[in-house]
Amino acid sequence: MLEHVRHHQLSSGNSIKMADGNKIYHPLGKKSIRLLEIVPALPDEQIECVLTTIHDIEDAPGFEALSYVWGDTLSSQSILCNGIHMTVTQNLEEALRYLRPLPSWESVQTWSTNHYLHSSRQVWRSFARNRYEQQENTMLLRLPVWVDAICINQDDLAERANQVKLMRKIYQAASTVKIWLGKEQKPVASTSAASRGTHESVTLTTNHPLMAQAGTNSNSLAAREPLMSQMRRLAPRHHLETYGSMPIVLSFLAQALRNMEARPNSLVSLRPLQDSEHRNLVYGLPPPSAKEWKTFREFLSNPWFQRIWIVQEVVLARKAAVVVGNWHLNWNAVGKATTWFEAKGYAMPRTMRYNLNDPKDLLPVMGASALWQMSEFPDKRVPLLTLLENFRSRHTSQDVDKLYAALGLAQETEGSDLDGLHMLLEPDYNKPLEDVYRDLAIFLIVDHGSLIVLSHVDRPKTNSPTWPSWVPDWRMAKASSEIWPSTDALPFCADFHQPLSLSFGRDLNVLSLEGLKVDTIRFYGDKLISYGFGFETYAQELEFVQGAWN
Structure with a gap:
């Protein structure tokens, strides 16, 4: 059992005391955080952990941070925190169980280098491996960890609001952010292959369409030949799905990275872009009808990729690792590979009004690729409107977090560590949602001296009758895209550089503006309703554009 009170000495000489008593x-404090230490144990033992309080985040020892989806299902097994039983969600309980240190690796049988999935024999060796490949317990949580659901008192709204303002520092200070995507999908059929592993590794490594030959001379003719052509001549004896979903996922990622490093492939242009069979063959990927696409699509459809809070968690991370069961992947590899798939036409649209009966080789990669692209912004700062636009299609349990989850990344909040946040952006979980979004719109108008935020307004018929007509409802995906990107310089000058003149009276829901009457709209037509992917131009769209110009 844990000691009821434990003390840890920091390098700076300050001590951290555990909370004692029955709480x-x-x-x-305003700059304080809590860190969680997980007691080493065997996989089937109860999770025991200890919370320590760091009185100033600047003095925090080395720690890691967990990025995950809470989920709605509570775990049937409680955890012991400071000797007190605590109930957490099932997804968090599984994450802590998979990531906590084992008491000793001497009692655990590790894989030999001849194991059929050992990374040294596979195309994913540069970015992924299984935790059972080595004796050292390096891939688990060896340092204290910051976990929002436990390290923040979720019942204290004032504490939650204050911790939101520390999120940027927390994830920047963490040595590694562990991205938990859940347990690995089990193999479709149980075979004795796992026990025979070493004898079938060559078959798995060389004979599957997605697997490049390990150790092949890169200058040979075979290495320059399209991967699918090489592998098609070989008859596989075992399907990768026999060994679970991750070998397939890792193979897709490895092939995308391999294509990124190769010279531009002129063979792609030999046939129309609609010929996806030819495109996939040239890029060394399975045909559109292959069932491997479904496995990869399920991996990219993980709820984590669509959550709001994970954006700053991974964008701000010094180093990030994706964890799926016992598999650990370098996040950079996932980000780069999904960006490649998006660039080559494999991406599903962000919002799809119609469900496809057969998506074939289209993938929901845009959630992951957007994260990767945001991490490339200078100083990890993104314009607030860009974040809000991206967050419209992301999910959160509380609608006010469409704003609060953006504060740590927004360019407009830079310097808030010293000056504090603008009063219109200050997190307050007691504040009505309409007031939060209205004050956000006021801030964007005043701070930028521009009405560009009005282009983000969409007026669904189901909206509240009291909702200000000029305030975007960030909860809902917008039916149409903005007239111009919010990050670009405006291509017009309708105001002739005159300063914006606006005022608010007693009723903050009323925005009063000055302007010039230019003309009167004689008539207007209904907006076009999308019924496809947007890759084709339909006749009614052409007629609309021609009529508008006329």
Whole structure:
């Protein structure tokens, strides 16, 4: 059992004391955080952990951070935190179980280098491996970890609001952000292959369409030959799905990275872009009808890729690792590979009004590729409107977090560590949603001296009758895209550089503006309703554009 009170000495000489008594939480200071230490144990033992309070985040020892989806299902097994039983969600309980240190690796049988899935024999060796490949317990949580659901008192709204303002520092300070995507999908059929592993590794490594030959001379003719052509001549004895979903996922990622490093492939242009069979063959990928696409699509459809809070967690990370069961992947590899798939036409649209009966080789990669592209912004700062636009299609349990989850990344909040946040952006979980979104719109108009935020307004018929007509409802995906990107310089100058003149009276829901009457709209038509992917131009769209110009 744990000691009821434990002390840890920091390098700076400050001590951290555990909260004692029969409470898990005690009040935190403005710069304080809590860190979680997980007691080493065998996989089937109860999870025991200890919370320590760091009185100033600047003095925090080395720690890691967990990025995950809470989920709605509570775990049937409680955890012991400071000696007190605590109930967490099933997804978090599984994450802690998979990531906590084992008491000793001497009692665990590790894989030999001849194992059929050992990374040294596979095309994913540069970015992924299984935790059972080595004796050292390096891929688990060896340092204290910051986990929002436990390290923040979720019942204290004031504490939650204050911790939101520390999120940027927390994820920047973490040595590694562990991205938990859940347990690996089990193999479709149980075979004795796992026990025979070493004898079938060559078959798996060389004979599957997605697997490049390990050790092939890169200058040979065979290495320059399209991968699918090489592998098609070989008859596979075992399907990768026999060994679970991750070998297939890793093979897709490895092939995308391999294509990124290769010279531009002129063979792609020999046939029309609609010939996806030819495109896939040239890129060394399975035909559109292959069932491997479904496995890869399920991996990219993980709810984590669409959550709001994970954006700053991974964008701000010094280093990030994706964890699926016992598999650990370099996040950079996932980000680069999904960006390649998006660039080559494999991406599903962000919002799809119609469900496809057969998506074939289209993938929901845009959630992951957008994260990767945001991490390339200078100083990890993104314009607030760009974030809000991206967050419209992301999910959160609380609608106010469409704003609060953006504060740590927004360019407009830079310097808030010293000056504090603008009063219109200050997190307040007691504030009505309409007021939060209205104050956000006021801030964007005043701070930018521009009405560009109005182009983000969409007026669904189901909206509240009291909702200000000039305030975007960030909860809902917009039916049409904006007239111009919010990050670009405006291609017009309708105001002739005159300063914006606006005012608010007693009723903050009323925005009063000055302007010039230019003309009167004689008539207007209904907006076009999308019924396809947007890759084709339909006759009614052409007629609309021609009529508008006329």
